[in-house]
Amino acid sequence: xxxxxxxxxxxxxxxxxxxxxxxxxxxxxxxxxxxxxxxxxxxxxxxxxxxxxxxxxxxxxxxxxxxxxxxxxxxxxxxxxxxxxxxxxxxxxxxxxxxxxxxxxxxxxxxxxxxxxxxxxxxxxxxxxxxxxxxxxxxxxxxxxxxxxxxxxxxxxxxxxxxxxxxxxxxxxxxxxxxxxxxxxxxxxxxxxxxxxxxxxxxxxxxxxxxxxxxxxxxxxx
Amino acid sequence: xxxxxxxxxxxxxxxxxxxxxxxxxxxxxxxxxxxxxxxxxxxxxxxxxxxxxxxxxxxxxxxxxxxxxxxxxxxxxxxxxxxxxxxxxxxxxxxxxxxxxxxxxxxxxxxxxxxxxxxxxxxxxxxxxxxxxxxxxxxxxxxxxxxxxxxxxxxxxxxxxxxxxxxxxxxxxxxxxxxxxxxxxxxxxxxxxxxxxxxxxxxxxxxxxxxxxxxxxxxxxx
DNA sequence: GAATAAGTGGACACCTTGTCCACTTGGCGT
DNA sequence: ACGCCAAGTGGACAAGGTGTCCACTTATTC
Numbered sequence: 001x002x003x004x005x006x007x008x009x010x011x012x013x014x015x016x017x018x019x020x021x022x023x024x025x026x027x028x029x030x031x032x033x034x035x036x037x038x039x040x041x042x043x044x045x046x047x048x049x050x051x052x053x054x055x056x057x058x059x060x061x062x063x064x065x066x067x068x069x070x071x072x073x074x075x076x077x078x079x080x081x082x083x084x085x086x087x088x089x090x091x092x093x094x095x096x097x098x099x100x101x102x103x104x105x106x107x108x109x110x111x112x113x114x115x116x117x118x119x120x121x122x123x124x125x126x127x128x129x130x131x132x133x134x135x136x137x138x139x140x141x142x143x144x145x146x147x148x149x150x151x152x153x154x155x156x157x158x159x160x161x162x163x164x165x166x167x168x169x170x171x172x173x174x175x176x177x178x179x180x181x182x183x184x185x186x187x188x189x190x191x192x193x194x195x196x197x198x199x200x201x202x203x204x205x206x207x208x209x210x211x212x213x214x215x216x217x218x219x220x221x222x
Numbered sequence: 223x224x225x226x227x228x229x230x231x232x233x234x235x236x237x238x239x240x241x242x243x244x245x246x247x248x249x250x251x252x253x254x255x256x257x258x259x260x261x262x263x264x265x266x267x268x269x270x271x272x273x274x275x276x277x278x279x280x281x282x283x284x285x286x287x288x289x290x291x292x293x294x295x296x297x298x299x300x301x302x303x304x305x306x307x308x309x310x311x312x313x314x315x316x317x318x319x320x321x322x323x324x325x326x327x328x329x330x331x332x333x334x335x336x337x338x339x340x341x342x343x344x345x346x347x348x349x350x351x352x353x354x355x356x357x358x359x360x361x362x363x364x365x366x367x368x369x370x371x372x373x374x375x376x377x378x379x380x381x382x383x384x385x386x387x388x389x390x391x392x393x394x395x396x397x398x399x400x401x402x403x404x405x406x407x408x409x410x411x412x413x414x415x416x417x418x419x420x421x422x423x424x425x426x427x428x429x430x431x432x433x434x435x436x437x438x439x440x441x442x443x444x
Numbered sequence: 445g446a447a448t449a450a451g452t453g454g455a456c457a458c459c460t461t462g463t464c465c466a467c468t469t470g471g472c473g474t
Numbered sequence: 475a476c477g478c479c480a481a482g483t484g485g486a487c488a489a490g491g492t493g494t495c496c497a498c499t500t501a502t503t504c
Contacts, residue, residue, distance in 0.1 A: 037450060037451065037500085037501055037502075038502090039450095039452085039500070040450080040451060040452095040501095043451085043452085064490090064491060064492085065491080065492075065493090066490080066491060066492080069453095074452080074453080075453030075454060076453075076454075076492090076493085076494095077451090077452065077453065077454080077493095077494080077495085078451075078452055078453070080492095080493070081450095081451075081452085148410050150410070150411070150414040150418065172432075173425065173428065173429060175419065175421065176415060176421050176425055176426045176428075176430075177429045179406075179414065179415055179419075180429060180430065180433055183405035183406045183408060183411055184401075184405045186405060186408065188370050188372065189372070189401055189405055192370070192372040193398060193401055196372065197397065197401075199397060199398050203395065203398055204398045206395065206398075207395060207398035207399045207402060208398075211402055214436060214437055215433075215436055215437075217436070259469085259470055259471075259481060259482065260470065261470070261481095261482070261483085262481080262482060262483095265482085265483085286459085286460060286461085287460080287462090289460095291484095296484080297483055297485060298461090298462085298485075299462095299463080299465095299484065299485080302461095303481095303482075303483085445504105446503105446504090447502105448501105448502090448503085449500105449501100449502095449503100450499105450500090450501080450502095451499080451500080452497105452499070452500090453496105453497100453499095454495105454496100454497105455494105455495090456494085456495080456496105457493100458491105458493095459492080460489105460490090460491080461488100461489085461490085461491095462487100462488100462489095463486105463488095464485105464486090464487080465484105465485100465486095466483105466484100466485105467482105467483080467484090468481105468484100469479105469482075469483090470479105470480100470481085470482090471478105471479100471480100471481100472477105472479100473476105473478090474475100474476090474477095
C-alpha cells in the first residue's frame, strides 16, 4: 500500500481492495504513473512522522486533520491531497508495520508460515497479531473510525489468510466463521482487556492459543 | 436503565456500571429522588422517539445532538440535560429492547434460561443476540461511538452471563475468554457480514451455533 | 532557462459542540 | 386558590473542525 492514497485528494477513499499477495514487495515505478515530485515526497514523510507522534501522544480518536497538518508544518490542502481523513493516515502507518507479518504468513517458516497444521498456524497468527496490537495500539485505534477496519486492505489480507486455514481444516461453511475467528483481534477489545480489565498480553495470548486449538481441533470439522 | 441518564447534564457519562440483576424491574420511585417534572418526562419521550427515527433514517454515525434536538423540537440544553452525546441516546433506546432478553437469560426457560448445558445456552444466546442486532442494527451502530460499547451496562450484563457459562463448563481462565466469546457479536462486524459479504442471518447463526458447541465441548475444558 | 503542470498554503463558508444565562412553568406549602 | 422557587427550557455564544477553492510557488521537461 502506501501508494494507494497518493492521489486520494477529494472525498472517496483509496484503499487497496482486492489484489493481496501480488504487491508484497511490489513495483515502485509503474511505467504509467507520473511519479511524485520530490517536495511531495518530503511532505508525505513529514506528515507520517508527525501523525505517528500525534496518535501516540493523545487520544487517537481526537487527532484531527487540522492538527496533523499543523504538526507536520504543511497546509491543509497538502494533507488532503494524500489522505481523506485521520484514520487513513493511521491506516497507512499501520500498514508499514503489518507488511512484515504479511510476508511471514505467506513465505515465512512454520508455524506462522506454511507447513504447520492449521490450528497451530492460527494460534501463531493470533500471537503475532497480539504483539502488533500491543506495539501499535494507538495507530490501530486511530484506524478504526469511519467505515471501520473491515474495509482496509489489511483486514482483507487477514481474512484471506484465516479463511485458507479454515478451508485447510475442512470447515463446512468458512465464510461466516472467518470473521468470527478474526473478531477477537479488534483493537477496541484489546484495549478494553488490557486497560479496563488489566489482563496481561500473555494471558490473552494463552486464551487465544487454546481458543485456536479448540476451534480447529484436528480431525473435527466445525 | 432509562433512569441513569436523567441527571447526566454536564460532561461525564452516567452509565450503569455494576449492579446488574438487581434492577431488572427495579423501583421507579426511590424515596430520595425528587422525581422528574411532567414536562421533562414529555420532552424525554419526544427526544427518544425522534432519535429512534433519526438513527433508522440516516447513517447512525452522522446523527448529531443538534439534529436530535431539532427533530424533537426541543432546545439543545434540554437535550444535554438528559444525554451526554448521541451514542448515549442510542444506548438508552437499545436498552429498552435488551431488557427483555436480559430477563429471559436469568429467569426464562431453557435453553436461553438456566437448566440447559452451557454450550446450548451459549448457542441460544448467540441466536437471540443476532436477532436483536438484525432488528436494531442502526441503534447498535449508533451506540458504538466514543468510549465504545464495552462501557455500557448492557455489555457488562452479557459479560456476566457468558462468564457464568464458561465457569459452569469448567474453563480454566474464563476472564480473557469471556470477551473473546462476545466479540463475534460486534455490531460493526454484523453489519459487515450482512451488507458487504451478503451473508444471511441464518448462515451467521448456524456458524455461531457450531462455534458455541466447539468452544464448550462437553467434557472438555479449554 | 523558459514552459507547464503538479504541488502548496491559507482563506472561505458551513457545521457541530458544550456551556451559559435569562426566562418560563410545574408542583408544593399554606 | 395562589404564589413561591427551583427544575426545566431555549437560543446565543465562542471555539474549533471540515472540505473546498484558487492564486501562487516550484520541481521537472524540453
